[in-house]
Amino acid sequence: MTALASAVPLISACSGDQSILAPAGPVARDIALLWWAMCGFFTLVLVVVSAIWIYAIWRKPREYSLDDARRIQNRWLIGGGIVLPSVTIVLLLLFGIPVGTRMMQLPILGEQPLQIEVIGHQWWWEVRYPDSGVVTANQLHLPAGRPVDITVTSADVIHSFWVPRLGGKIDMIPGRENRIRLQADAPGTFRGQCTEFCGTQHSHMxxxxxxHSDEDFAAWIDARREPQIEALQGEAGATFMAHCGTCHRVAGVSAGNRAPDLTDLASRRTLGAGLLPNEPGAPLTWLREHGRIKSGTGMPLTDDLDAEHLQAIATWLEGLEP
Ligand code: CUA
Structure with a gap:
């Protein structure tokens, strides 16, 4: 039992950027509290049932009349089979329903939540800020210290949106909009992960x-409102347009909408939805080897491009700073 109890935190990964047991906001804290309450309650149930079971094995057998045996049996059936589960379920509901409600988007007083739209794709995230028109991919920037309402949907199959340290989980379903509220206590970095199996690269989503603080978040948005179009033109930009622009959007250059928006690519921390650290040279590695690094994406292989053109596109991508 001790081994089992000590294994619980291990299997649930109680630390790290993706742990519900390291909440970093009010909604996530409610969920963590619910988790601990359930864990504590069911540990108690396990202990009590085990104790009864051990007692039943070790106690001396007694003789009962048939009537007494029936009476004892009924007492256990009614108590253990009906009353105890009913009380347990009611208690869990009393505790769980308010937590579930706070995960959702309820009207609030005071400053209204920022609205962000997140659309799931195989296997990347499209992130849109409708108030400012800013679009990005595979990164979600939000202001700390106030609620943020996320509206999710999917462009293909069912995905699921979850940033465990900031809030609850919600399915992303094609043709339907679902909503969830996130809130971070303080500036910091967190990790979200698709949590509905959506194909071979599900884990790489x-x-x-x-x-960010309010000022840093405003600066982040402002930097992306007006992309530096002139700096993006030229021969490398034309090569990008010819080979990549049908699928990828770069604000002011190309309008593709089948693949991740690349407008602020150089400012992102990773490429390929978390697969490659975005270091110098990473765009070239991705262009050359995406078929190996993340097979099955819709991106065609670049075998038809010679090294010089690939390098030109990669260098151009490395310049996509907001
Ligand atoms: Cu998207 Cu799993």
Missing amino acids: ILDVQA
């Missing part, structure tokens, strides 16, 4: 989440 990671969302880089960064909470």
Whole structure:
């Protein structure tokens, strides 16, 4: 039993950027509290049932009349089979329903939540800020210290949106909009992960989440409102347009909408939805080897491009700073 109890925190991964047991906001704290309450309650149930079971094995057999045996049996059936489960379920509901409600988007007083739309794709995240028109991919930036309402849907199959340290989990279903509320206590970086199996690269569908102070968040948005179009033109831009622009959007350059928006690519921390650290040279590695690094994405192989053109596109991508 001790081994089992000590294994619980291990299997639930109680630390790290993706742990519900390291909440970093009010909604996530409610969920963590619910988790601990359930864990504590069911540990108690396990202990009591085990104790009864051991007692039943070790106690001396007694002789009962048939009537007494029936009476004892009924007492256990009614108590253990009906009353105890009913009380347990009611208690859990009393505790769980308010937590579930706070995960959702309820009207609130005071400053209204920022609205962000997140659309799931195989296997990346499209992130849109409707108030400012800013679009990005595979990263979610939000202001800390106030609620943020996320509206999710999917462009293909069912995905699921979850940033465990900031809030609850919600399915992303094609043709339907679901909503969830996140809140971060303080600026910091967090990790989201698709949590509904959505194909071979499901595990490589990671969302880089960064909470900022109000001023830093406003600066982040402002930097992306007006992309530096002139700097993006030229021969390398034309090569990008010819080979990549049908699928990828770069604000002011190309309008593709089948693949991740690349407008602020150089400012992102990873490429390929969390697969490659975005270091110098990473765009070239991705262009050359995406078929090996993340097979099955819709991105065609770049075998038809010679090294010089690939390098030109990669260098151009490394310049996509907001
Ligand atoms: Cu998207 Cu799993």
